[in-house]
Amino acid sequence: MQTNIEIHSLTNVDIKDLSALYNLSYQNYYVSINLTEEQFQKKLIMEDIDLEFSVGATIDGKLIGFLLYGIRMYGDKKTAYVGGTGVCPEKRGNKITQQMLDFSFPKLKNEGVDEIFLEVNTKNDFAINAYEACGFEKTRVLNSYKGVPVLVVNPLHEIVAFDDLSLITGENFWDIKPTWKNEIQSIKNIIDNCQINGIYEDRILVAYKIINKNNTRIYQFGVHHDYRNRYLASILFSDLKNKEIKMINVDDREVSTNDFIQSLGLELYDKQYEMKKIL
Known part of the structure; x- marks a missing residue:
């Protein structure tokens, strides 16, 4: 094992170096990732990454x-x-990730953090075992989809833009809480990059979707609990016909949601475990 490894906060790191290492670490991952420096900085903003x-x-x-x-x-x-x-490929196998995790836990606990979440590919047994050794437990399975919607419907409702995110509540729309990347706060952090539209009936928002205008990634979509089984979700996606879209972190337990996404013609391309550690 390396004896001259220094573990430290990223407070003073050069973002260009961090971005390059991020891409290097994920270049041969199960789903290859390659972000520009600008895209990487937007990721930090969206996910509330705190370099301290x-x-x-x-x-x-x-x-x-x-x-x-x-x-x-x-x-x-x-x-x-x-x-x-991530760790650069030539330095793997030295338990560096575990050292970084062990370094972080006391500082997070001191800050009043109650729990830690992460996502890991279901095929990545090495990482899963390492996280479990550090006290993480699997909490749910998350599916990712991509493709071009092929479902054709005759829109019986107008799809309109709106910007009042307070209308989107778990009480009205969600069966299961969205993951960190898809949460409303993440959307607020990059709101200028998002397009939010929905369907109204009698001045009530009955269906909505939130999409990244730059890469057509769907962060959230939903149909009001009291208005389901009326093809509103299909109508909601009718304006995306012939456009390549992507959805990540769809909870595997939401059977009807997963069935609907596949009925659009989107393909399952990745599965992850969400894991949690209580501090």
Whole structure:
């Protein structure tokens, strides 16, 4: 094992170096990731990544590992979210990720963080075992889809833009709480990049979707509990016909949602575990 590894906060890290290491760490991952520096910075903003609480590993002044933490209230608990972790390929196998995690736990607990969430590919047994060894437990399975919608419907309702996110509540629309990346706070953080539209009946918002205008990723969509089984979701997606779209972190337990997404013609391309550790 390397003996000259320095574990430290990422407060003073060069974003360009961090962005490059992020891409290097994920270049041969199950789903390849390659973000521009601008896209990487937007990720940090969207996920509330706090570099003071994020962790780096350095050898001889060179950044060789990172652990990104977002911190916010998630429900009623102060929560940390792992927005990415990686080690440059030639330094793997030295338990650097575990060292970074162990370094972070006391500091997060001191900050009043109650729990930590992360996501990991279901095929990544090495990482899953490492996280379990650090006290994380699997909480749910998350599906990711992509493709071009092929479902054709005759829109019987007008799809209109709106900007009042307070209309979107768990009481009205959600069966299961969205994950960190799809949560309303994440959307608020990058609201200028989002298009929000919906369907109204009698001045009541009965269906909505939130999409990234730049990459057509769907963050959320939903139909009001009292207006389901009326093809409103199909109508809601009618304006995306012939457009490549992507949805990530769809809870596997939401059977009707997953069935609907597949009925659109989208393909399942990735599965992840959400894992949680209580501090």
